[in-house]
Amino acid sequence: MKKLISITFLLITTISFAQNKNFIVEDELIMWRYIYEDSTSISKLKSNPRLEFKTDSTGIIKKTNFSDKMLHPIVAEFKIEVKKNKYRVSVFNTRFIEEPRIINKDGLLIQATNEYTIEQALLKRNKTIKKPSLFNNSTETLNPHLIQLFTIKKPAKSDW
Incomplete structure (x- = not known):
């Protein structure tokens, strides 16, 4: 029984401290990359x-936190590269935006955004x-939202 508890504890700590493999460091920038196996046009x-497209394959992610209370709202740039029956998304220049705070400085109220x-x-x-902290793994929290964001969805048929 002690051996089972020890193995379980070891697995949990290993998994909880793992970084997501889709996040890489390239030229001192953290990038998220994911390859989608889909032949649908981007x-x-x-x-x-x-998403706000600047060209056919580049643009920005508008301010969003994906309705996830574990994340501050983000803004980022993206680039999409297409090959036969697949496309690769790279997200970079990611910025987190904390909610504005009101600061009282010498009787003046200042709204500060970090x-x-x-x-x-x-x-x-x-x-x-x-390495992430025990209860906050930003890469694991952000990864499924980014995957979902760039997944091409089949449009729902509407007869309005």
Whole structure:
């Protein structure tokens, strides 16, 4: 019984401290990359209200927190590369935006907004991604939202 508890504890701690493999460090920037196996045209992503396309394959993710209370709202840039029957999304220049705070300074009320990059939050001095804390793994929290964001959805048939 003690052996089973020890093995279970070891597995839980190993899993909870793992970084998501879709986040990589490249040229001192943390990037998220994911390859989708889908032959649908990426132009269908243009109808996603959270994405703003600048060109046919680049753009920005508009301010969103994906309705996840574990995340501050983010803004980021993206690039989509297409090959036969698949496409690769790269997300970079990710910035977290904390909710505005009211600061009283010498009788003046100032609204302060704090914005910080994903590199400031997760990059160590040796240019590797920090290990997550026990209850907050930002890469694991953010990953499923980004996968969902760039998944091409089949439009629902509506007869309005």
